[in-house]
Amino acid sequence: MSDTSIKLDILTPMGAIRDGIDVPGVEVPGVLGELGVLPRHESLLTAVVPGIVRFREGVQAVRLAVGSGFLEVKEAGRVIVLVDRVATVEQVDRAAVLARLGEVKAQLEVDKGPIDAGAHRALADERAWLEAQLRLVAN
Amino acid sequence: MANLKELRNRIGSVKNTRKITAAMSQIAAARLRKAQDAVTAAKPYGDRMREVIESLVAGIDPAERAAAHPLLELRPVKRELVIVMTADRGLCGGFNSNIIRATLAWINQRKAEGVECEVIAIGKKAVAGLRHAKVELRATHDAPTLVSLVALSKQVISDAIAAFNGTSGARVDAVRLVFNEFVSMLSQKVHNDVLLPLQPPDGAQAGREPTYEPDRPTILAHLVGLATEARLQQAMFNSIAAEIAARRVAMDAATDNATDMIADLTLVYNRERQAAITKELMEIIGGAEALKG
Numbered sequence: 498m499s500d501t502s503i504k505l506d507i508l509t510p511m512g513a514i515r516d517g518i519d520v521p522g523v524e525v526p527g528v529l530g531e532l533g534v535l536p537r538h539e540s541l542l543t544a545v546v547p548g549i550v551r552f553r554e555g556v557q558a559v560r561l562a563v564g565s566g567f568l569e570v571k572e573a574g575r576v577i578v579l580v581d582r583v584a585t586v587e588q589v590d591r592a593a594v595l596a597r598l599g600e601v602k603a604q605l606e607v608d609k610g611p612i613d614a615g616a617h618r619a620l621a622d623e624r625a626w627l628e629a630q631l632r633l634v635a636n
Numbered sequence: 637m638a639n640l641k642e643l644r645n646r647i648g649s650v651k652n653t654r655k656i657t658a659a660m661s662q663i664a665a666a667r668l669r670k671a672q673d674a675v676t677a678a679k680p681y682g683d684r685m686r687e688v689i690e691s692l693v694a695g696i697d698p699a700e701r702a703a704a705h706p707l708l709e710l711r712p713v714k715r716e717l718v719i720v721m722t723a724d725r726g727l728c729g730g731f732n733s734n735i736i737r738a739t740l741a742w743i744n745q746r747k748a749e750g751v752e753c754e755v756i757a758i759g760k761k762a763v764a765g766l767r768h769a770k771v772e773l774r775a776t777h778d779a780p781t782l783v784s785l786v787a788l789s790k791q792v793i794s795d796a797i798a799a800f801n802g803t804s805g806a807r808v809d810a811v812r813l814v815f816n817e818f819v820s821m822l823s824q825k826v827h828n829d830v831l832l833p834l835q836p837p838d839g840a841q842a843g844r845e846p847t848y849e850p851d852r853p854t855i856l857a858h859l860v861g862l863a864t865e866a867r868l869q870q871a872m873f874n875s876i877a878a879e880i881a882a883r884r885v886a887m888d889a890a891t892d893n894a895t896d897m898i899a900d901l902t903l904v905y906n907r908e909r910q911a912a913i914t915k916e917l918m919e920i921i922g923g924a925e926a927l928k929g
Contacts, residue, residue: 508684510786512677521656522661528858529850540846544858565857565862567688569846579684581862582786618861619794 503536505552505559508579514561515554523552523576525568526629532568534576541570545580547622547629559587562633564626582626589630598627640894640912643905654894659886664880671877674782675818675896682870689863690837695845700835702770702838702919704853705802707860708834715752716740717774717799717808719792719831719868721815723876724779728883731816731824734796738764738826740815743771754799755807756792775896779879780872789868800832813868822885825838827871831864863873 505523507514510583522535526548545579566580600625603613608617693708720739722732739762743753754772757763759779764771775795780788796811798804811832816824848855870925 506680508681510678510681510873511674513680527849528854541849542846542855543781543849544855565662565858567859568690569684571846577684579681579688581790581865616794616798618797619790622790622794 500536502574503534503538504575506575506577507550507563508577509583510581514583517575518554520552520554523550523578525550525578526563527568528563531628534568534570536574538576540572541568543568545578545618547625549629549633550578551562560633562589562629564629565622581634584630584633589634591631594627594630598624598631601627640908642774643901643908647901647905650894650897650901651684654891654898657887657890657894661884661891664884664887668877668884671782673820675873675877678873682866685859686864688902689834689856690857691845692852692859693834693885694784694822694837695852696836701833701836705834705856705860707797707832710833713751715754715806715808715810717796717811719756719796719813720755720758720762721812721813721871722757722762722765722779723875723879724760726761727886728879729886729889731882732759732761732765732881734826735814735816735826736762736769738828740769740771740901741765742812742814742828754806756795759786759793774805780876781914782876783874785869785876785922789865789872793861793868795909796832797864798826813871814872815871815875816878816882817871818874821881824878824882829867829871831867834863873905 501523502519503518503523504517505515506517506609522533524531524533526532526546528544531548531585532543545563545568547564550561550563552623561635562582563580564582566578569577569579571577579591601620604621605617608620643929655842666685668909696704696708698710718739722735724730739755743755754774755766756775756777757766757773758777763776777788777792778784780900794805797810799806801807801812810830811830814826814828817827819825
């Protein structure tokens with residue numbers, strides 16, 4: 498309920514990555530582009546696409562690669578980022594990601610099936626996730 | 637004397653078996669904690685995802701469901717896809733056989749109702765059991781581990797969605813999921829749930845609606861697949877924990893049985909040995925008496 502901080506939860510299937518930490522704000526890759534949430538934001542539900550989530554934890558600036566999911570802002574100053582995958586800078590193995598990205602792209606080139614066929618969707622989804630990880634370790 | 641030797645061998649072999657079952661029980665006990673923690677850790681994600689998707693679906697008129705998103709369309713069921721999940725290995729009591737039995741019963745019941753079924757089998761035991769029963773398998777996968785779980789759920793669900801939309805193979809009108817829920821250490825419950833089409837929530841929706849950005853249909857389209865994956869992931873976490881718990885209980889029971897068996901066999905062995913000694917003594921005494929006479 499504070500005017501200067503919000504409570505941030507980051508939930509994934511493997512557990513909560515952050516659980517109710519106080520942050521001054523958070524930046525999230527929304528389906529319409531990057532989106533920042535500050536204290537006293539109105540309640541909101543929006544889709545999150547693979548990309549980078551940024552926030553400040555104490556004095557530490559934190560960047561995380563996230564997969565698909567949603568962002569929910571509740572009136573009580575609580576923000577939930579719920580995504581299917583999360584990786585920290587340390588967890589990303591750049592060489593492995595690049596190699597896998599090459600494979601996925603090559604398969605997507607060959608795959609001329611319908612866009613909503615299962616295999617195609619899965620590949621496109623994986624490509625977005627791999628690119629998000631690359632952006633995380635790019636600088 | 638041959639009988640005594642046989643008994644000795646028998647006791648030795650049961651003792652070896654007991655060592656194996658005791659070790660398996662201990663391994664299961666050690667792994668159980670981790671699996672149970674994973675179930676607990678995954679719960680907030682699954683619960684929140686379900687609540688959000690339910691609040692998104694709740695506002696939709698039943699007649700407009702199909703227009704809102706293809707995965708919400710309620711069609712008369714003529715063909716059904718059943719996702720069946722077991723373990724890769726046996727020696728865990730009724731864990732695998734309960735699932736296979738429930739699946740076969742379900743398929744037969746559906747067949748009687750004129751509904752065709754195809755199956756995605758997850759876990760080597762499901763694959764073997766259903767193949768033996770000559771069930772049509774659309775795809776087969778190994779059982780999930782805590783590492784492979786997210787990727788596997790994505791693969792299975794994208795396949796299931798393609799089947800539901802009719803973009804690959806014959807179109808199915810419903811997707812079901814048969815799996816073991818981890819209820820407690822001692823019990824697992826076999827579930828047979830509907831995954832697709834997405835079911836409307838039971839209760840009335842409460843609370844103010846948030847601002848949807850960009851709008852409800854876009855968010856719904858983005859989340860329907862993820863929410864279905866989340867359901868499967870929850871089931872996978874449960875199945876993993878339930879398998880380990882079932883193995884622990886089964887191996888404990890086997891260890892107890894082996895102990896009882898060893899006690900019984902030892903009793904028989906000692907009685908036989910005593911009988912043999914007594915018989916020998918009688919012979920000696922008899923021989924001595926005869927010499928005296």
